[in-house]
């Protein structure tokens with residue numbers, strides 16, 4: 342379960358540049374990207390009870406107060422929110438039939454915003470001393486000018502946690518390299534901890550090495566012992582094989598990710614598309630390739646032209662909203678179509694592929710999505726009927742077409758072959774859709790409707806004929822790719838990439 346300190350009710354209203362990717366669950370909950378990591382590591386689908394924000398806590402309390410739910414009592418800032426948080430934790434445990442729950446408090450110890458979550462944790466430990474333990478993730482910098490690992494900031498944050506009434510049972514020492522015995526001892530003495538509880542968490546080449554590193558230090562046994570639970574047999578051999586395959590892949594493929602949420606100040610933020618990146622890696626490893634991904638901000642294509650895409654083995658256009666830098670994306674899609682470079686368009690990436698095809702193949706020069714040009718003569722992509730009123734009324738939080746929806750594939754398409762079946766379900770997050778008036782002319786010109794909703798009304802996938810791989814999907818397959826089970830569409834895309842090399 343992830344607790345985010347924001348007052349937002351969910352992550353759906355947050356700009357990805359601000360907060361990273363919005364991850365969508367089967368039930369439509371729009372949450373922090375960490376939930377994506379949880380699903381990938383656990384190989385398990387989660388639900389809305391696994392995501393909590395301060396906004397949800399406050400809204401529940403205020404709604405209850407307005408309904409006289411506190412029966413005349415004062416609603417106290419430092420009492421009622423922690424109680425609400427604890428009841429949410431209990432609800433999550435029940436809903437998931439969980440034996441153990443990992444409750445991740447977002448943010449940093451010492452910041453004002455997450456105090457209520459820490460207080461809830463302190464109270465939980467008081468209530469259930471044998472069942473609750475605290476793991477503190479801290480950072481040990483190695484300043485390049487000194488070259489020595491510094492433990493002082495870690496000591497300070499552990500002590501800062503004391504000030505909230507929480508004594509860490511385990512400290513995960515994040516750093517560039519493994520923490521040595523000397524620093525372990527220093528921290529143990531300064532903070533009154535058992536050195537066996539200080540766990541090394543160095544940077545790793547592949548994120549899926551992380552649990553293997555913890556297992557080398559017997560972390561799960563140590564945790565279970567503290568919780569008075571008998572350690573169980575565990576078998577990480579399949580996981581090890583998966584990690585190893587990714588690490589030793591003999592070939593490299595160059596993938597261009599063309600998007601709009603990459604720049605943040607002077608830095609590049611790939612977090613906005615975290616699941617896409619992970620899905621490409623999962624599928625690459627299964628094809629024994631290493632994916633070398635390059636983030637290309639579409640404003641750069643607008644300035645320098647699409648020729649900078651020469652030499653890439655595959656092009657991905659992920660999801661997005663709004664008009665900024667969209668022409669750069671459309672130029673990139675045209676480049677992939679004409680130069681027969683494998684292309685994979687995700688949601689916005691499918692919609693803009695339709696716009697590009699309409700303009701440059703079907704001859705509708707001013708074609709566009711009405712999200713960007715509401716007055717276009719050729720609204721290839723337009724707002725879904727069910728969304729019109731919501732957009733007009735500005736009822737915009739948690740109201741998109743969200744979560745899992747069934748699709749029906751068109752027999753004989755690459756799409757259908759890839760899944761190996763004609764029906765399935767995928768996770769969505771969008772307000773706009775392909776305009777059905779253009780289905781016929783698209784099919785005539787060589788762009789096939791590869792999948793629709795079960796009732797046939799909504800286009801779920803477009804696929805270009807006579808191209809090594811050119812598929813756009815209205816959903817987000819990356820939300821269901823897992824390292825042990827890469828998504829079939831990503832696998833097919835990476836296969837096409839490997840072939841094109």
Ligand code: GLN
Nearest residue numbers: 660661688689771772773
């Ligand atoms: N902006 C588009 C829509 O709302 C695409 C959304 C997306 O890429 N997730 O339909």
